[in-house]
Amino acid sequence: MTTLMTSSPSFIVAIDGPAASGKGTLARRLAATLGFAHLDTGALYRAVGLSLLRAGHAPEDGAAAIAAARGLDAATVLPLMNDPALRQDVVAVAASKVSVVPEVRAALLDFQRDFANHPPGGAPGTVSRGAVLDGRDVGTVVCPQAPAKLFVTADVEVRARRRLSELRNTGAEAIYDAVLEDMKVRDARDSQRAVAPLKPAVDAFLLDTSMMDADQAFIAAMDFIRSRPAFPDFL
Numbered sequence: 480m481t482t483l484m485t486s487s488p489s490f491i492v493a494i495d496g497p498a499a500s501g502k503g504t505l506a507r508r509l510a511a512t513l514g515f516a517h518l519d520t521g522a523l524y525r526a527v528g529l530s531l532l533r534a535g536h537a538p539e540d541g542a543a544a545i546a547a548a549r550g551l552d553a554a555t556v557l558p559l560m561n562d563p564a565l566r567q568d569v570v571a572v573a574a575s576k577v578s579v580v581p582e583v584r585a586a587l588l589d590f591q592r593d594f595a596n597h598p599p600g601g602a603p604g605t606v607s608r609g610a611v612l613d614g615r616d617v618g619t620v621v622c623p624q625a626p627a628k629l630f631v632t633a634d635v636e637v638r639a640r641r642r643l644s645e646l647r648n649t650g651a652e653a654i655y656d657a658v659l660e661d662m663k664v665r666d667a668r669d670s671q672r673a674v675a676p677l678k679p680a681v682d683a684f685l686l687d688t689s690m691m692d693a694d695q696a697f698i699a700a701m702d703f704i705r706s707r708p709a710f711p712d713f714l
């Protein structure tokens with residue numbers, strides 16, 4: 480990862496979109512290509528959901544969710560990011576339930592903004608020249624000033640097929656109709672909540688990947704990012 484000891488502003492790429500649209504795959508590849516830090520903001524909500532489940536609380540328990548979110552800090556969250564337990568479907572559902580609570584969202588906001596503005600570099604004490612954050616409200620709420628915003632989407636049936644093969648590749652037993660139904664319920668909860676609902680920022684580049692493979696989506700996203708006036712000339 481490219482690192483600098485300067486205070487030049489971080490170039491922020493904000494990527495939002497519904498479940499299994501491919502935003503995480505895209506965000507990781509963009510960050511690796513640009514030498515930027517990457518934050519999967521969904522993992523923060525998953526960490527809150529997982530901590531509730533592990534403590535035996537229902538994901539609908541708002542007070543427990545607020546306490547869990549307020550208890551998260553970089554030291555607890557960053558090691559959790561690659562924990563396979565976070566990727567379970569039951570955790571995704573719990574994440575989408577805790578994420579409707581405004582105080583949970585507020586508790587996670589500073590961490591995300593700090594990451595975007597001071598993205599960690601490859602070595603302690605260094606910063607990257609930019610950050611790629613993916614989630615549901617990065618372009619609308621977390622980093623509305625980001626110079627490059629993308630909204631990645633795909634037909635719900637396409638997304639359900641992608642998630643189904645992902646689940647089956649991990650050895651899980653999964654049924655298409657159930658995956659599709661879960662996805663529709665999660666999309667509706669994420670899009671209809673009162674605070675920070677899933678929606679494209681007004682100035683987001685809309686990238687429908689229904690008919691694209693991951694390489695085509697990456698090329699389209701890079702073309703857009705490079706076209707932004709603030710795109711750094713050192714890249």
Ligand SMILES: Nc1ncnc2c1ncn2[C@@H]1O[C@H](COP(=O)(O)OP(=O)(O)OP(=O)(O)O)[C@@H](O)[C@H]1O
Pocket residue numbers: 496497498499500501502503504505521641642645688691692693694696
């Ligand atoms: N353009 C694409 N075409 C086909 N498959 C893709 C594409 N992009 C990603 N995938 C695959 O679809 C699945 C879901 O992708 P990914 O995890 O990136 O989605 P996501 O939007 O980050 O989902 P979530 O919000 O649930 O974490 C993965 O198995 C990934 O390899």
Ligand SMILES: Nc1ccn([C@@H]2O[C@H](COP(=O)(O)O)[C@@H](O)[C@H]2O)c(=O)n1
Pocket residue numbers: 498520521522524525571574575576578613614615616617665669
């Ligand atoms: N910025 C975000 C990111 C995620 N959420 C909620 O978390 C759930 C899990 O997210 P994944 O990206 O890992 O699928 C998601 O369904 C949202 O409810 C959020 O609210 N805001």
